[in-house]
Amino acid sequence: MRVKDLLSLPPTIDLMTAASALGIGRTKAYELARKGEFPVHIVRVGDLYRVSTPDLLRVLDVNLSRD
Incomplete structure (x- = not known):
C-alpha cells in the first residue's frame, strides 16, 4: 500500500485493510x-x-502532515 493510499483512508478501517x-x-x-x-x-x-x-x-511512521 502506498503512502498516498494510506493517507486517503477513512478514520477507521477494517482489520484486513490494516493487516494489508x-x-x-x-x-x-x-x-x-x-x-x-x-x-x-x-x-x-x-x-x-x-x-x-x-x-x-503512527505505527507505520507515516507523516500525517501533507506539506
Whole structure:
C-alpha cells in the first residue's frame, strides 16, 4: 500500500485493510487480534474489528502532515 493510499483512508478501517498495510496475512491478523497482540490498537464492535487509521499511520511512521 502506498503512502498516498494510506493517507486517503477513512478514520477507521477494517482489520484486513490494516493487516494489508502492515504486511500481515488474514489468519495471522485474526490470531493476533484475538490474543490482543495486533500491532495497532483494535476496537471490537460486535463481531467486527475496527482499527484507527491515525494509530496505524503512527505505527507505520507515516507523516500525517501533507506539506
